[in-house]
Amino acid sequence: MGFGPYFLLASLEGLVTAAVLTLTALGLSLVFGVMRVVNVAHGEFFMLGAVLAWAISTAFAGHPSIGFAAALLVSPLVVGGVALLAERLVLRRLNYDPEATIVATIGLLYIVQQLALTFYGPDARPVQAPFNIRVTLPWFGYSGYKLAVIAAAIVLVIATWLVLTRTKVGLVMRATQYDRETAQAFGIPVDRVYAGVFALGAMLAAIAAVLVVPIQQAHYLMGRDPLLLSFIVVIIGGLGSLRGTVVAAVLIGLSDGIISVFFSPTLAKMLATLLVALVLVFRPQGLFGAATR
Amino acid sequence: MMPGAGSRRAVALHLAVIAVLFALNFILPEYHRGIFSRVMVLAVFAMGYNILFGYTGLLSLGHAMFFAAGLYGAGLPLYHLGWGVPESFVVGLACGVVLSAAVGVLALRTTGVAFMIVTMMFSQVFYLATLYFTTYTRGEEGLVLPQAARRVELGGVALDLTNPASRYMIALAMFSIVLLATLALVRAPFGRTLVAIRENEERMRMLGYDVFRAKLSAVILSGLFCAASGAAYALLFGYVGSGFASIQYSILPLLWVLLGGAATTLGPLIGTLFMFYVIDITSAYTSAYLLLVGVALILLILFFPRGLLGSIRERWLPWLP
Numbered sequence: 311m312g313f314g315p316y317f318l319l320a321s322l323e324g325l326v327t328a329a330v331l332t333l334t335a336l337g338l339s340l341v342f343g344v345m346r347v348v349n350v351a352h353g354e355f356f357m358l359g360a361v362l363a364w365a366i367s368t369a370f371a372g373h374p375s376i377g378f379a380a381a382l383l384v385s386p387l388v389v390g391g392v393a394l395l396a397e398r399l400v401l402r403r404l405n406y407d408p409e410a411t412i413v414a415t416i417g418l419l420y421i422v423q424q425l426a427l428t429f430y431g432p433d434a435r436p437v438q439a440p441f442n443i444r445v446t447l448p449w450f451g452y453s454g455y456k457l458a459v460i461a462a463a464i465v466l467v468i469a470t471w472l473v474l475t476r477t478k479v480g481l482v483m484r485a486t487q488y489d490r491e492t493a494q495a496f497g498i499p500v501d502r503v504y505a506g507v508f509a510l511g512a513m514l515a516a517i518a519a520v521l522v523v524p525i526q527q528a529h530y531l532m533g534r535d536p537l538l539l540s541f542i543v544v545i546i547g548g549l550g551s552l553r554g555t556v557v558a559a560v561l562i563g564l565s566d567g568i569i570s571v572f573f574s575p576t577l578a579k580m581l582a583t584l585l586v587a588l589v590l591v592f593r594p595q596g597l598f599g600a601a602t603r
Numbered sequence: 604m605m606p607g608a609g610s611r612r613a614v615a616l617h618l619a620v621i622a623v624l625f626a627l628n629f630i631l632p633e634y635h636r637g638i639f640s641r642v643m644v645l646a647v648f649a650m651g652y653n654i655l656f657g658y659t660g661l662l663s664l665g666h667a668m669f670f671a672a673g674l675y676g677a678g679l680p681l682y683h684l685g686w687g688v689p690e691s692f693v694v695g696l697a698c699g700v701v702l703s704a705a706v707g708v709l710a711l712r713t714t715g716v717a718f719m720i721v722t723m724m725f726s727q728v729f730y731l732a733t734l735y736f737t738t739y740t741r742g743e744e745g746l747v748l749p750q751a752a753r754r755v756e757l758g759g760v761a762l763d764l765t766n767p768a769s770r771y772m773i774a775l776a777m778f779s780i781v782l783l784a785t786l787a788l789v790r791a792p793f794g795r796t797l798v799a800i801r802e803n804e805e806r807m808r809m810l811g812y813d814v815f816r817a818k819l820s821a822v823i824l825s826g827l828f829c830a831a832s833g834a835a836y837a838l839l840f841g842y843v844g845s846g847f848a849s850i851q852y853s854i855l856p857l858l859w860v861l862l863g864g865a866a867t868t869l870g871p872l873i874g875t876l877f878m879f880y881v882i883d884i885t886s887a888y889t890s891a892y893l894l895l896v897g898v899a900l901i902l903l904i905l906f907f908p909r910g911l912l913g914s915i916r917e918r919w920l921p922w923l924p
Contacts (some may be wrong), residue, residue, distance in 0.1 A: 420897030587724035
């Protein structure tokens with residue numbers, strides 16, 4: 311086999327990573343953009359979504375697609391509920407102070423992780439894909455489910471974008487992001503917007519997790535990498551900029567897929583992290599920050 | 604702090620704490636003496652963190668890298684090159700200073716949330732590096748420093764670092780030096796400059812202070828203390844592993860300082876000691892100690908942001924440094 315097939319495979323794998331990453335990072339970016347809160351527990355919402363997906367889909371007998379559909383519906387709702395509870399009980403009382411909320415979400419991270427270990431256990435468990443179709447490509451057959459994940463991510467990103475730009479809810483969210491106090495003065499229930507945004511961010515991570523479990527098994531430590539990668543995406547894309555987030559996620563997902571096919575994954579992660587830290591130091595508005603402003 | 608009765612009381616209090624710790628060496632049962640040795644070494648880590656977080660107001664999420672720089676800086680030469688204990692310790696300190704200077708120059712260009720993320724990422728790079736160079740570090744599994752190498756000849760007296768009594772005394776000596784150094788620092792003009800920067804950075808800049816230089820000095824001093832703690836940990840307890848560079852070891856000093864009281868000289872010791880015993884006692888019933896760490900972090904930040912000593916200072920003892 312020549313270079314071509316390898317490259318196509320790497321690009322496809324990269325696109326799947328990018329799809330999942332876009333959804334996860336979109337959640338983180340929304341929360342940061344609107345609330346100015348850095349949610350360190352975002353990766354744990356992702357993990358919780360995956361673990362719940364396993365629990366729900368195994369509860370259903372019969373065709374795997376029934377369990378999967380149930381998981382896709384229920385798991386994000388439960389995760390959103392958990393996020394809502396955390397927001398009401400903890401973040402709101404801290405008045406969304408950036409440093410205090412980071413410490414609190416670190417605490418939340420440990421709690422969720424430990425509870426998952428206690429009740430779910432240390433094993434990685436698979437969830438069956440809802441369908442099993444192979445799509446024939448020039449050099450090899452490729453999993454139809456993975457292509458469906460890419461399509462689903464595109465649909466969800468467009469839907470989020472439409473909600474943000476075309477609906478009243480989106481307008482209220484953008485107004486709150488633009489200027490919290492003025493929004494409050496115009497009668498926008500900023501408090502409820504914050505709660506909704508935090509839950510929505512967690513739900514996006516959970517949806518991404520449910521989509522990924524048939525490809526990657528559910529494990530109680532699986533939230534670490536998505537958290538780090540989402541941070542990288544949000545920083546590169548410019549903190550709080552949605553368009554930048556999507557562009558950066560596709561870029562990073564693709565390069566991650568391609569790099570890890572050809573290089574050592576630890577070295578790749580190391581260099582990527584260093585590079586992103588330097589971006590944050592020398593270009594704090596992100597690589598695309600200026601363009602989207 | 605004004606010189607006077609409060610100042611003399613503060614010095615007396617610190618000397619008394621050191622004296623009590625000295626006496627505990629002869630009183631404590633073996634198991635608890637071991638815990639106290641470990642707590643004193645790790646309290647130095649927390650005190651280093653406190654310089655930056657408590658006094659300068661910079662929240663770093665990457666201090667594991669400074670601790671690990673000392674740990675590996677001391678452990679690797681001892682293990683691979685057969686160096687003696689004092690030389691290895693000095694190498695550990697030097698690694699901490701160099702790393703903190705480099706990280707400080709870069710990270711201090713950012714503020715607030717970006718500073719936290721940048722320090723966390725640099726620390727993550729360090730952690731991944733310890734995994735990548737697994738030929739020398741053995742990654743997560745780590746290195747066990749040979750017992751025979753952990754001896755010092757000091758003026759004809761041979762000190763065995765594996766002996767619990769000498770281990771306790773060395774830990775106490777280092778702890779006392781760092782504690783008194785912190786006390787001196789807090790009362791010196793430089794310490795007050797740091798506090799003033801924490802309270803109002805813009806005003807300090809307007810008054811003509813070189814804010815960047817003061818903050819960089821604080822980062823380096825903090826890195827030096829943390830590296831001293833890491834180097835001592837490697838030499839005294841004989842284990843060097845990637846786990847100490849992981850994000851968890853960046854969070855722990857934050858927890859200890861928050862618990863004991865940020866910007867108090869004795870808070871880091873109290874926080875470390877308290878958390879160690881909480882985990883020790885609860886681990887008899889459950890292995891879920893991370894749950895405890897999480898709950899403690901949230902409760903502290905919600906209801907007790909000043910920590911134990913911070914609250915005591917606010918209510919009863921305003922002279923506490």
